[in-house]
Amino acid sequence: MSDLVTGRTGDWEVVIGLEVHAQVSSNAKLFSGASASFGSAPNENVSLVDAAMPGMLPVINRECVYQAIRTGLGLKAQINLTSVFDRKNYFYADLPQGYQISQFKDPIVGEGSLRIVMADGSTRDIGIERLHLEQDAGKSMHDQHPTKSYIDLNRTGVALMEIVSRPDMRSAAEAAAYVRKLRSILRYLGTCDGNMEEGSLRADVNVSVRRPGGPLGTRTETKNLNSLRFIQAAIDYEVARQIEIIEDGGAIDQETRLFDTATGTTRTMRSKEDAHDYRYFPDPDLLPMIVTQDEVDALASALPELPDDIRDRLMGEYGLSAYDASVITEERDTARYYEAASDGRDRKLVANWMTVELFGALNKSGKSLENCPISPEKLGELVGLISDGTISGRIAKDVFADMFETGKGAAAIVDEKGLKQVSDSGAIEALIDQVLAANQDKVDDYRGGKDKLFGFFVGQVMKESGGQANPGMVNQILRSKLDGA
Amino acid sequence: MSDLLGLNAVAAREALDKKAISAVELTTAYLGAAEATAGLNNYVALTADHALAMAAESDKRIATGAAGLLEGLPIGVKDLFCTKGISSTACSNILKGFVPPYESTVTANLWAAGGVMLGKLNCDEFAMGSGNETSAYGPAINPWQGKDKVDLVPGGSSGGSASAVAARSALLATGTDTGGSIRQPAAFCGVVGLKPTYGRCSRWGIVAFASSLDQAGPFTRTVADNALMMTAMASHDAKDSTSTQTPLQDLIGAVGDGVKGMKIGVPKEYVMDGMDSEVVTLWEQGQAWLRDAGAELIDVSLPHTKYALPAYYIIAPAEASSNLARYDGVRYGMRVDAETLDGMYEATRAAGFGEEVQRRIMIGTYVLSAGYYDAYYLKAQKVRRLIKGDFDAAFQTVDALLTPATPSAAFPVGRKIDDPVTNFLNDVFTVPANLAGLPGIAVPGGVTSDGLPLGLQVLGRPFDEASLYRVAGVLEQAAGFTMTPARMAGGAA
Incomplete structure (x- = not known):
């Protein structure tokens, strides 16, 4: 097990699971007709539904559902013909409804797997636990005004796929390989552009350490990492931090952490005690989502x-x-x-x-x-x-x-440029004769037993030809002239 | 024509088509009636200019023979419906000043059929109440009075709608029914109110209370008027995922079809302690009327009925607690500033929501919270399925059910407001239909010894509103309910 980390008191095994949020490639948002495009002016792509005006209702965008199914098929996963949208309730200024529509108990995609290839060419299969559809939130900007926050709802309601892995990864390198491979599959499928800088793909990283083969340790979750480098840095930092705490006789708190891109460190965002009670329940504005096996088969047969x-x-x-x-x-x-x-x-x-x-x-x-x-x-x-x-x-x-x-x-x-290789034996022979005549002393040395001079003659002939002489023919003719004479 | 307010909708349509009256005259009469009965506080906004402009357009269409189903008929709209360019507040302070840039599907359907909008009608705040007493605009008053002349509630939550139709300050009115909010006020005010099958009318543009229970429906003076208005209100709406594509039956034709050969169930569980004996008497009278008209009356059992009210008061607040989260002071409506975001939420919602709304948000938040979800919300959903199962079983043998609409007649304003549990009991006969998604209609059947109206309720199979209108038509005819309330525009008949 080369992935073990050696601490002061012995070896540690690292256990990593990832929750990747991938923005669905679609023209419109998950439950409203508003554009899901990136880079528009603030609050330009906001429908009445996105702004949660009174009496507005969500209507599922079927294309987003198909994108999720395509992704599930690409991950060789179970497609659930019946799935349910739930409300995840919490208050925040960039969450107009006061709840996010997500899938909690019955996601559209169940278990699957993804094969990663390491630098040495070895492969590992990483388990996928589930994939579900959910709405993105808006964006709060706290640095635009001395006392007020600005809210941009363009992202509000954009469809995300949350893809949850099993805790099957054992190193930062494997985690990076997983995300790289996942991004590759998403791009092949055209279900997510995988653009991490624009936030189309971001990962929450669950990390714990344990003695090799021992029971699982307490994990931390580091949120919202938007580059492969940050994912690896956050894992490396967490692994070192956790090992140090345990080796010093401490215990890991189950908590949510934030990664500081400037320092490469993580810090507490909220502890388990402060965890939200999201009061999930099935969204009564939406019926259970039914897809038929025929629809799934049609999507499967059109997969690249x-x-x-x-x-x-x-x-x-x-x-x-x-x-x-x-x-x-x-x-x-x-x-x-x-x-x-x-x-x-x-x-x-x-x-x-x-x-x-x-x-x-x-x-x-x-x-x-x-x-x-x-x-x-x-x-x-x-x-x-x-x-x-x-x-x-x-x-x-x-x-x-x-x-x-x-x-x-x-x-x-x-x-x-007249770079065509010269394969005319007459022309090559003439060049060889010229080189041999100019170097009669070396010809004598060669024939006297200095075999190694053969390479010198080849080089001279190639040089005279401007590199264009066919090297195979030069070899053959030269050998017959030197050895045969 | 002198007695414009005396015409029911069907009669008014005939008079308009014959050009015996004009839509402008009719609308003017109703606007005057609304002014004259302003003391009933059943309107929260009168849109006179808008109404007269719409009426003038109706007259043009009538002149060119392009009249719609409701052409020229004056309609009041419950303040829960969003109406474009017109204040829509759900009678809550938190939405004071909110003017939507969109029109609800139901009201858009009414205007497309030629209806004339008179204004917005009072209701319980966010439709939470059974007496129209939780409104930020103060209580609406029932035009009916008992012998002691005390102000009575019109019922709720659609109290303004029932009050206005009874007082003849609206010819037709929209309501919404989440646990009885159309049928109970209709019964209290002596008018006809239908809660359609869940999914029959679009919920788009109606301020949500409890999404899985809310359903819009019509208030009218007669059963035939009701079928007319319902035909115009209902539509499939792609903007509402729970909207049905089941075609609408011929409701207008069904009204006169009679009940000969129909099997009518009488559920034995629809009795409760403290129920008015006059209610029981009317119920028995209703059974006799239907039997006399050729229906077969059958005793049925709906064994889980007693669990309906507790299940309702878990499910409805649970959904409401989430639905009302959007009223947060960030984007529209009231905002009370504070130092922090959480402080602003708290101050805004404390100031903007009334006591009953706050109570239900807290109950709903509690029943959905970790550790309580299974015991409350999940169990209530199981009860809901059992109640639906009761109805499904009953409808294997009967075509419709006859029950009392309410356990009593209208009660005095202020009497029950301080006791929420007693208030909740008003909904005991109406709530099961909402939990099961079934259509129900309340029809006036008679009056108490005190002279207050009592209603009968007919419940039917999903998407079988036609059977309700058949039964309701017979009940209306047999009852011969011609009494009018004391505080009616144009004076009592």
Whole structure:
């Protein structure tokens, strides 16, 4: 168990469960027709229902339900044909109804699982406990006026999926891998844009520590983490804090904590004693939500191929390494790029060029695949030129750099700059004769037993050819001339 | 025509179509009646200009032969309905000054049918009460008086609606019924009131009290008027998730269909201690009228009836405690400033809500709280299913049920207000229908020895309002109820 943490008194096992809030990709909110778009002026996307005007009633947005079902299917989870919306009651200025409509006892999606891939290529299945739909709250701004708070209700009523994992993760790295994989699946499905900076995806992290194999420890919940880095930092901090308290003879309080992004530490938000009594009860404005098996089947049959399936295919059919396959399938766009670029080409070679050269160049230039100057077809064309011997791998790197710079096609650049590999045996022979004549002393040394000079002759010939001579032919002709004479 | 106020809705429609009267004349007469009976305090806002403008439009449509079902008929609206551009407060201080930018579906339906809006009618605050005594506008008064001339309550919560229809200051009125708030005031004021099947009228735009029980319905002078108004009120509404798509029956036609061959159940549990003997006598009289008209009377049992009231007084406050959370001083209505957000909530809600509303919010919060939910709310929901089961079983053998509408006639203003439990007992015969979602109608059947009206209640199967109108039509005819209240506009007949 390499994930154990060593304290002063021995080893500790870390137990992590995550509650991820993912904003449903939809045009309209969960129970009102108002727009769910991001970045509008304050209170621009607020309907009478969102503002909880007297007599207003919620009406379910069926598309949000379908998005939740798609996500459930993507998590290989149980879809509940009957689910119930409950009211979670509490007072806050950015919660106009005085309650959040959520699903408490009967969520739309039950148990499922999600496979994470670690850096060493090993995999682990993390249990999903449930997924339910709920309304987002609005936003309170306390820094706009010296004595007043401003309220923006644009987010009020936007549909969220709360996805609750089992406490199956054992390290911060696994938690990060879980969120990365979940985000990947959501993006493949198109059910959440996964944009953590805009708050479309945020996580509450439940952490406890215990002696390996011992009973579960008391957990803390750290709320509202909106980056992978913060998730890992909050876990690392909590693990260290909890181990220290226990090793000093103390006990962990079950409480809700906040993460301070400036200091990388967590602090108490509210203790168990102060926990809200949400007085959940079924929302009488809404009937139990019924979906039919036919609806679920139709959604299932229209589901896109998911990253695990693509990864298996890339490894099985194309022979890619576990690492390359994981990197390529993490994002739907990357996988699509790869499929287009490698169509009809050497699949492994394309994977190499993508993961090394293309990702390297994108990283260096700060660009993303979305605005990549090299289209998948052009990358495929470049690899094609390598495969058919038109250019060597070394020349290809120069061509690639040129393509990335100018966006031109590989063949065009090769033509334009005359980079075509020389495979004409007469021309190569002439070059070799020239090199051997100019280095007669070394030819004599070679023939006298200095075998290692062979590489020198190859290098000289390639240099004379401007790198364009076919290296295989140079080798073959040179050997026959030196050894055969 | 001199006696404009004497026309019932069906007669007024005929007179309007024949151009014997104009909508403006009729509306003017009702506005005058409302002024003349202002002492009854049944209006909280009279919208005279608006009414006359609508009436003028009605006259134009009548002239072009485009009259709607309710064309030109003056209607009062319970203040629980949101009416666009017109103050809508649920008779609560917390909504004082609130003017909605939208129109409730039910009132929109009425205006689309040609109805003329007279104004907003008094009711119990947030419809919580049985005597219209919890209103922030003060109590509405029953136009009927006993021999001692003491002011009586009109019932509640739709007390203003019943009072106005009885006093002839509204020809028709809307009400809402959560535990009897249409049927009990109708009985107290000697008018006809229907609580439709849950889901029959849209709840959109009606200030919510208890969402799973609330249902809008009509107050009218006659059964035929009631069927007419109901036909215009009801609609499927995509904006209300609990709104039904079941087609509406021919209600207007059902009124005269009689009860020959119908099986009418008489539930033995609809008696209680302290029940007025005159109520029992009227109930027996009602059974005789139906038997004489060709119905078969059958004794039935609804064994869980006695649990209905306690279950209701858990479920309704539970939902109310959540529904009324939105009145927080943040966005509209009253706000009492304080140092902190919680302080502002407390000050606003303490000042804005009356005593009865506060009581129910506290009860509702309690029964939903951790540790009590199972014992109260969940148990009450189980009781609710048992009560529904009782009715389902009864309706296997009978087509409708006949019961008293209330355990007594109207009581004096102020008599019961200090004793909430006694007040709650007013709803004993009406609450079960709300818990089961069934339609119920109250029809005047006679008067007490003191000269106060008493009503009979008919309950029916879900979405079978037509059977209620058949039975109610027979009862109305047999009762021949022609008495009018002392404090009626235009003087007693």
